[in-house]
Structures are given as structure tokens and as C-alpha cells.
Amino acid sequence: MRRYESAKYLRITMYDNDFTYSLLQLADILYEIFCITRFPEDNDLPILKDYVQHLWFSLHNIDRRMEYKSCNDFKETHLKIFTPHLKFVDYLDIPAEGNNDADVYIPMFENAEILRR
Numbered sequence: 001m002r003r004y005e006s007a008k009y010l011r012i013t014m015y016d017n018d019f020t021y022s023l024l025q026l027a028d029i030l031y032e033i034f035c036i037t038r039f040p041e042d043n044d045l046p047i048l049k050d051y052v053q054h055l056w057f058s059l060h061n062i063d064r065r066m067e068y069k070s071c072n073d074f075k076e077t078h079l080k081i082f083t084p085h086l087k088f089v090d091y092l093d094i095p096a097e098g099n100n101d102a103d104v105y106i107p108m109f110e111n112a113e114i115l116r117r
Helices: 017-036 042-067
Strands: 008-013 085-090 103-107
Touching: 008 017, 017 042, 017 103, 042 085
Parallel strands: none
Antiparallel strands: 008 085, 008 103
16 A cells, blocks of 8 residues: 655644734745745744744734724734644645635745645
8 A cells, every 4th residue: 555645734723714814924924934944843833833923913913003094093903812823734634625714834845835724
């Protein structure tokens, strides 16, 4: 029996599709960093989780702030809302259909596409 090997992806989940746009921005930035430096390993995930949370919080609130013309209308989304769930998954385990756009899958190799489910 032939075994098929697959590619590794970093899944970032928030369980809330209200933040899909900033999640996609975050995924693009992280993938660019990983391609330029190195791809993370299991022992990097606890540290990355904290940085990812702060980066995602910042991206989302900068975008929202610029969207509002008046400072009085802007309400910051709190940091605790942006608690990401990071996990390495195999490509074969990525669902073919979407999950309300609450997940992104960042490839752990170059020249690939970030997947959104």
C-alpha cells in the first residue's frame, strides 16, 4: 500500500468570522515573514500565539479606525477578543468546504497559496 505524504500548514482559528478581513491580512504578513526568515516549528507556537494576538488586534483596529471619519465613532475591539488558536495540520486534513471563513491555513513552504475556510 502506498502512503501519500502531504504538506504542513499552520491553521489560525478564531471561531468568529467577523474578523475575516483582518485574519487574511494577518496571514499574508505572517507568510511573508516566514518566507523571508524561517518557518515556525512546534516549539515556536506558544510564543507566536502572543505576538499573533497583538498583531491581529493592531491590524484590525488600525483598519477600523481608518474606516471611521470621526474619532468619536470608533470603538476599539479589545485585545482579549483576538485569542488565536494555532495548530499545525496536514494538507489532507484541511476541509474542502469552508468553516464560515473562521480559519486560515498558512503553508509552511514557499510559493504556495494561503487557504481560507
